[in-house]
Amino acid sequence: MDPQAKKTVLRKIPHGVYVVGVAQDGVLNAFTATWLTQVSFTPALVALCVRKDSHSFAMVQASRVFSVNLLGKQQKLLAEHFVKPAAAAGEKLKGVPHRPGKTGAPILEEAMAHFECEVREIANIHGDHALVIGEVIDAGVQRDEPALTLMDTGWHYGG
């Protein structure tokens, strides 16, 4: 295999940019994610890939819930804020208006839309990211506008 071709083509897969919220025993965290897709209509399931060495993965494993905040095209700065690991940045949600959702996971007041999930399955023992499959149990739309995509940001995550 040509490693450069592999990298180039994997980076061409179109993705959205989200802020995923997690909550465990009253402690909240959030991180920027792009590897997310719907995987079932009934029940409504989404698959989210979560770095196994992230702070958030340990929290998702323990609490089995997460929220997904969708951002508008102009909200790259908000996504940038949540790229930093909690281990280095501390409380990333401090100063970012939010409220607990049904699951307790944080909903960003500035997000254009959101949904919340209960984890049904965690897989991918071989990868550096775990495949977390969640059932959508609540959703809300704050504004109807085009969503921020990875291409809008000029960033890469993949390859």
Ligand SMILES: Cc1cc2nc3c(=O)[nH]c(=O)nc-3n(C[C@H](O)[C@H](O)[C@H](O)COP(=O)(O)O)c2cc1C
């Ligand atoms: C553009 C971009 C996309 C990302 N997508 C994901 C993703 O889909 N899943 C993931 O686990 N981490 C993703 N990350 C990395 C996390 O945002 C990063 O590891 C974060 O520091 C984790 O935070 P935590 O340790 O506080 O949980 C992405 C980073 C960037 C810059």
